[in-house]
Amino acid sequence: MTRNKSADDQFPLVRRLAPAVLLASGGVVFLALVDGPENMIILNSSSTTGSVSSSSSSTSNPTGSTSTQELTCGAARSTGAQVEFKWGIVQVEALLDGEGELCEVEVLQFPDADRRSLAINNFALPILRDAVVVAKNANVQAVSGATLTSRAYMASLQFALDNS
Amino acid sequence: MMKPILKFAEPVMGTVASVHVVADRVHSQVVTAVGRVFGELHRLEALFSTFIKTSEISRINSGELSLLDASPEVIEVMDACTWLEHVSDGAFVARRPNGGLDPAGFVKGWAGQRASKYLAEFGLDNWLINIGGDIQTAGLNADNQPWSVGISNPHNSDELRFSLDVIDQAVATSGTGARGLHLWDAKGRPVEALGSMTVVGPELRWADAFATVAYVKGLDGVAWVEQFPGYHALAITLSGDLIAPAWAVSSI
Numbered sequence: 455m456t457r458n459k460s461a462d463d464q465f466p467l468v469r470r471l472a473p474a475v476l477l478a479s480g481g482v483v484f485l486a487l488v489d490g491p492e493n494m495i496i497l498n499s500s501s502t503t504g505s506v507s508s509s510s511s512s513t514s515n516p517t518g519s520t521s522t523q524e525l526t527c528g529a530a531r532s533t534g535a536q537v538e539f540k541w542g543i544v545q546v547e548a549l550l551d552g553e554g555e556l557c558e559v560e561v562l563q564f565p566d567a568d569r570r571s572l573a574i575n576n577f578a579l580p581i582l583r584d585a586v587v588v589a590k591n592a593n594v595q596a597v598s599g600a601t602l603t604s605r606a607y608m609a610s611l612q613f614a615l616d617n618s
Numbered sequence: 619m620m621k622p623i624l625k626f627a628e629p630v631m632g633t634v635a636s637v638h639v640v641a642d643r644v645h646s647q648v649v650t651a652v653g654r655v656f657g658e659l660h661r662l663e664a665l666f667s668t669f670i671k672t673s674e675i676s677r678i679n680s681g682e683l684s685l686l687d688a689s690p691e692v693i694e695v696m697d698a699c700t701w702l703e704h705v706s707d708g709a710f711v712a713r714r715p716n717g718g719l720d721p722a723g724f725v726k727g728w729a730g731q732r733a734s735k736y737l738a739e740f741g742l743d744n745w746l747i748n749i750g751g752d753i754q755t756a757g758l759n760a761d762n763q764p765w766s767v768g769i770s771n772p773h774n775s776d777e778l779r780f781s782l783d784v785i786d787q788a789v790a791t792s793g794t795g796a797r798g799l800h801l802w803d804a805k806g807r808p809v810e811a812l813g814s815m816t817v818v819g820p821e822l823r824w825a826d827a828f829a830t831v832a833y834v835k836g837l838d839g840v841a842w843v844e845q846f847p848g849y850h851a852l853a854i855t856l857s858g859d860l861i862a863p864a865w866a867v868s869s870i
Contacts, residue, residue, distance in 0.1 A: 580818050581764070581783040582852070582862060594781050595638060595759055598816060599770025600793035601726070601750040607627075607634040611768065611776065612748060616627045616636045 527551050621744075623760040624648050628656040631663045631726055633750025639737065640744035640760050651740035655747065658733035665691060666725045679718040695721050695728060698823070706831040706842075727752045727790055727826025734822075752790040754822040772813030772854055779854050788822035791815065792833035793854075811836040812853050819849030837861065 530550040597612045607613055622641040627634055637655060639648050667673045674692050677683035685696065699712035699721045712721045730749040737745050737756070744757035746765050755765040767789045768778035782789055793814030815833035817825045824846065832839025832851045840861055843851035853861040 580787065580850070583781045583783070584860065594766045594768035594778065596636070596746055596748045596753050596755075596765070596789075597751065597768045597770055597778070598748075598753050598789045598791040599751045599775055600772065600791060600814060601633055601752075602775075603632065604629045604634050606775075607629075607750070611770075611778070612634075612636060612751075613627075616625050616638075 530554070621760045621762070624652075626652045626656070628659070630656065630659045631667070631729070631749065632669075633726075635659055635730070635750070636746075636748040637737075638746045639742055640757070642744065643740070643742060647740055648742065651736050651742060654736035654740075655733045658736065659729055659749070662691065662725065662729040662732070665689065666695070666721065666729075668720055668722065675719050675721065685719075695724060698728070698827075699724050702827050702831065706835075709831045709834040710827065723830045724823070724827050726750065727788075728823035730754055730826075731788070731822040752788075752822055752826045754788045755784055756786055758785065769816050769852075769854075770814070771858070773858065779858070780852070780860055782816075782818055782852075784818060787818055787820060788825040789816060789818050790822065790826040790829040791817075792826075792829040811856075812839075813856050813858065814854045815839055816852045816854075817843055817849055818852075819846070824849060 528549040529552045532550065595615060597610065597615065602610055602612070624639045624641045624645065626637045626639075629635075635656065637652050639652065641648060663673075664670060665673055666675050668675055668679070670676060674683060674688050678685055678688060678692075685692070688696075696712070696719065699710070702710040702724065703712060710723065712719065712723060714720050726749055730747055730752055731754055734745075734747045734754050734756075737747070742756075744759070746753060746755045746759075751770075753767055755767070759765045764783040764785045766781050766783050768781045769789075769791060771777040771779040772793045791814050793812070812833060815829050817829040817832060819825045819828070828843050828846065828849055828851070832843050832853075835842055837853060837855075840851045840853055843849050850862075855861065
């Protein structure tokens with residue numbers, strides 16, 4: 455499909471330089487696909503209201519502290535506003551732990567009830583979870599990282615996932 | 619409700635390939651399909667490995683075989699590599715300084731995607747294939763949720779730094795990690811400006827190649843990947859911070 459095509463043929467002129475977002479260690483941030491690279495939904499661990507804001511800022515430095523205590527995620531829940539983009543509506547719910555820290559984000563409403571059709575149109579909503587949440591749930595099915603040797607595989611998280 | 623899931627793993631290409639299939643089909647069909655996947659990976663390894671003297675790439679490099687007479691797969695891969703060298707301004711390298719071919723930076727992801735077609739051909743809709751950290755997913759997981767892919771902490775591969783929930787997408791990560799320094803910039807210097815670079819997007823062959831390029835480009839690589847509709851990069855810095863772009867919709 456790319457045979458003999460130059461970069462300019464495939465991606466004419468538009469070189470979208472999306473603003474980078476720095477997610478400091480310990481922050482929990484939800485990013486959704488939106489209709490322009492300058493817009494994004496940000497929920498970070500400093501937010502205790504659970505509200506969803508559509509932000510055009512290019513930098514976010516969540517400064518929320520990370521508690522090492524075992525706290526029940528979902529002790530409080532807060533449903534965000536429905537945010538409408540040109541391809542549909544997104545709504546998320548923030549789950550807070552006992553100390554009011556954001557511990558999980560659930561997507562309540564996708565732009566389309568049929569997630570598969572979204573994905574086919576490249577409109578899938580990859581959800582980024584920071585390690586704080588990953589560690590609490592640890593419900594991943596695969597691990598991506600620098601390539602493991604077959605020997606290293608035997609001691610890897612992927613090996614554990616393949617044998618669970 | 620949790621559906622049954624069948625898991626397979628096979629050493630190939632110097633690493634291990636894992637396949638997880640949500641078993642909504644007869645098990646024997648799944649076993650046959652996964653057998654085809656692993657068979658294809660071994661076949662492609664035998665064609666491309668520079669560690670195998672009889673591979674077409676080795677025979678081309680020794681002068682025994684002309685690229686003009688190589689199999690269609692080799693032509694396809696070298697064609698893609700040439701395009702990647704061009705579009706990456708030389709950050710992607712598939713040739714050795716002596717002119718020999720070394721398409722290893724493209725083959726693993728490309729082969730994984732190519733081999734996974736057997737899963738679709740056997741009518742399997744919900745599966746995940748992981749070739750040593752390069753992952754292609756299809757459909758949903760056993761909980762009827764998006765597949766959740768953990769990204770290793772580059773400083774400690776026993777930990778995850780973050781995860782991505784994806785549907786019908788590939789995830790590939792480039793970094794020095796377990797294999798030590800294996801990436802070089804255009805001037806032949808080893809690259810270690812970032813902890814790791816992860817790319818998510820529809821096709822594993824491109825996600826893998828773009829991750830390699832973006833890692834070499836360092837922080838500029840995150841924006842570089844954004845030019846490709848549907849592909850997005852996330853970087854982990856040496857200090858462990860996570861750098862992500864605003865994920866844009868390709869408005870086709």
